[in-house]
Amino acid sequence: MALLEVKDLKMHYKTKMGYVKAVDGISFTLDRGESLGIVGESGCGKTSVSMTMLRLLPENGEFRGGSVFFEDDNGRKVDLVSLPENEMRKYRWKGLAMVFQAAMNSLNPVYKVGDQIVEAILTHYPEKTIDEAKEKVAELFELVGLDPKRMEQYPHQYSGGMKQRAVIALALSCDPKVIIADEPTTALDVIVQDKILKEMKKIQEKLNMAMIYISHDIAVIAEVSDKIAVMYAGKFVELADSITIFKNPMHPYTFLLMNAFPSTIGEKKKLLTIPGEPPNLLNPPKGCRFAPRCPFATEKCKEEEPEYREIEKGHYVACWYPLTKEVRDNAKNNL
Numbered sequence: 001m002a003l004l005e006v007k008d009l010k011m012h013y014k015t016k017m018g019y020v021k022a023v024d025g026i027s028f029t030l031d032r033g034e035s036l037g038i039v040g041e042s043g044c045g046k047t048s049v050s051m052t053m054l055r056l057l058p059e060n061g062e063f064r065g066g067s068v069f070f071e072d073d074n075g076r077k078v079d080l081v082s083l084p085e086n087e088m089r090k091y092r093w094k095g096l097a098m099v100f101q102a103a104m105n106s107l108n109p110v111y112k113v114g115d116q117i118v119e120a121i122l123t124h125y126p127e128k129t130i131d132e133a134k135e136k137v138a139e140l141f142e143l144v145g146l147d148p149k150r151m152e153q154y155p156h157q158y159s160g161g162m163k164q165r166a167v168i169a170l171a172l173s174c175d176p177k178v179i180i181a182d183e184p185t186t187a188l189d190v191i192v193q194d195k196i197l198k199e200m201k202k203i204q205e206k207l208n209m210a211m212i213y214i215s216h217d218i219a220v221i222a223e224v225s226d227k228i229a230v231m232y233a234g235k236f237v238e239l240a241d242s243i244t245i246f247k248n249p250m251h252p253y254t255f256l257l258m259n260a261f262p263s264t265i266g267e268k269k270k271l272l273t274i275p276g277e278p279p280n281l282l283n284p285p286k287g288c289r290f291a292p293r294c295p296f297a298t299e300k301c302k303e304e305e306p307e308y309r310e311i312e313k314g315h316y317v318a319c320w321y322p323l324t325k326e327v328r329d330n331a332k333n334n335l
């Protein structure tokens with residue numbers, strides 16, 4: 001069984017204008033040691049997916065259905081969605097831990113960085129002594145590339161990159177099985193960003209942890225993810241291993257997303273544009289949500305919603321007319 005199995009997850013935000021359908025039927029699986037990248041434009045619901053999985057919803061976030069099966073230490077399959085809150089707490093941090101967007105600001109400025117992580121460890125492992133917790137923090141500092149002497153310092157004495165490393169150490173402190181990293185490095189300059197991502201990947205492999213990376217940048221995601229899910233307007237439109245996503249993107253949105261940004265490496269390519277704006281999630285289009293912006297859409301796409309289905313092994317696509325190489329080559333010259 002997969003470590004994590006998310007099935008038809010739905011969560012909508014209640015607003016004065018109606019319901020924002022931010023998570024609208026998301027399904028995927030994640031094995032031990034595997035990494036999944038979730039990519040999509042701002043506002044498509046990436047953060048909402050992880051918040052729904054962890055059940056950290058704001059007051060107006062309404063769970064609307066689905067399951068989040070997690071394999072616990074005893075090999076039991078637990079649906080996190082159905083657990084009472086006090087049970088769920090055992091799975092946050094120890095089961096699934098999260099590195100939030102702008103996580104660097106999540107360190108408390110008035111406490112020493114080391115003490116904050118010691119406290120997290122003692123909360124989840126009350127049987128540990130302070131010395132044992134400190135020893136663990138020192139190990140984690142080494143692991144994320146921080147000098148353990150810095151445990152005695154306050155957050156303002158850290159650079160942005162160092163704070164980010166400390167937050168990663170915090171996320172690792174309870175030995176989670178899955179880490180969800182939501183744009184973990186966007187506040188950092190590109191070089192530091194790249195370095196930290198690569199190091200996170202190494203740590204993930206070393207500890208055989210599963211990882212979910214969230215980013216709007218498909219190039220960043222590709223570097224660290226075994227498989228990639230492309231999200232559009234509250235839904236996954238395509239999911240496959242990273243190589244397949246790049247070599248054989250079948251959903252028009254994936255194809256356009258990959259060809260809409262200049263690449264710093266590789267051949268020079270003509271840039272394609274994605275016309276229009278993402279839909280308003282209060283009232284998404286009734287057929288395929290991408291149809292109004294899709295250069296390949298037909299009347300059927302505007303009327304009927306395509307099923308998200310496995311087209312070839314491990315390759316899921318929600319499109320009435322999955323792209324072939326021929327269509328893509330043609331489009332590169334003619335769009």
Ligand SMILES: Nc1ncnc2c1ncn2[C@@H]1O[C@H](COP(=O)(O)OP(=O)(O)OP(=O)(O)O)[C@@H](O)[C@H]1O
Pocket residue numbers: 013014015020022040041042043044045046047048049058060061216281
């Ligand atoms: N508390 C809330 N109440 C109402 N709508 C919300 C709330 N939080 C988010 N939304 C809306 O839900 C949708 C999904 O937001 P979400 O932050 O999950 O997207 P995202 O893909 O993570 O975006 P970004 O990359 O900008 O973080 C957006 O339309 C957003 O405006």
